[in-house]
Amino acid sequence: MSLCARCRLSCLRQNLRPRQTTATASLSTKSSPSSTAHDILSKPTWSVSSLLPSESHSAPEVITPSQLHHLLRLSALPLPKSPAEEQSMIATLQSQLQFARAVQRVDTKGVEPLRAIRDETEAAVKEMTIGLKDLEEVLAKETLVGHYQRPRRAKERIESNAENWDALATASRKAGKYFVVESGKKAEAGEP
Numbered sequence: 001m002s003l004c005a006r007c008r009l010s011c012l013r014q015n016l017r018p019r020q021t022t023a024t025a026s027l028s029t030k031s032s033p034s035s036t037a038h039d040i041l042s043k044p045t046w047s048v049s050s051l052l053p054s055e056s057h058s059a060p061e062v063i064t065p066s067q068l069h070h071l072l073r074l075s076a077l078p079l080p081k082s083p084a085e086e087q088s089m090i091a092t093l094q095s096q097l098q099f100a101r102a103v104q105r106v107d108t109k110g111v112e113p114l115r116a117i118r119d120e121t122e123a124a125v126k127e128m129t130i131g132l133k134d135l136e137e138v139l140a141k142e143t144l145v146g147h148y149q150r151p152r153r154a155k156e157r158i159e160s161n162a163e164n165w166d167a168l169a170t171a172s173r174k175a176g177k178y179f180v181v182e183s184g185k186k187a188e189a190g191e192p
Contacts, residue, residue, distance in 0.1 A: 061097050063090050 068090055072079055080086040118124070132139075142151040173180035 061094060063093055063097075065090070068093065 065086055068086065069079055071093075072089075080089055141154050141156070143154050144150065145152045168174050168177070168179065171179045
């Protein structure tokens, strides 16, 4: 059985906390049972600023202008127009690389890769599975046709009142079965 990242983080926090005596532990659980979840969710364990370059982190990777120009040519992007723009691009690229390196440093041992963004539990798979009971109504509307007994859907006549509405009921002017729309050319020419 593998734990999700959130559960592993919770277990890791519990192991890093100093052990409480049984008397203080029982007092803290009696006072508010939901405080543990609230404490975990109210205090983030990291911030975006920790992923951005700063003096405390190691020096950013050195990117030369020739490397930047090579990457821009490979990406079919325009070269910088000024040295200031070039330095801005290099700084942006260095911060993006630092972010990528921080993500690469995350320990993913024991974490299963994400295969799909959907519920893949047994109950969800069972719910999504289509069986004969689900298709009984549709299969009852089919007839077998021909020598090879190929199934064909029986044609149904669906009664609908949508086709009986009067589309011209709200028209201010009509000519037979058509709307009449004034073009506005008469008003431009000054004709009454």
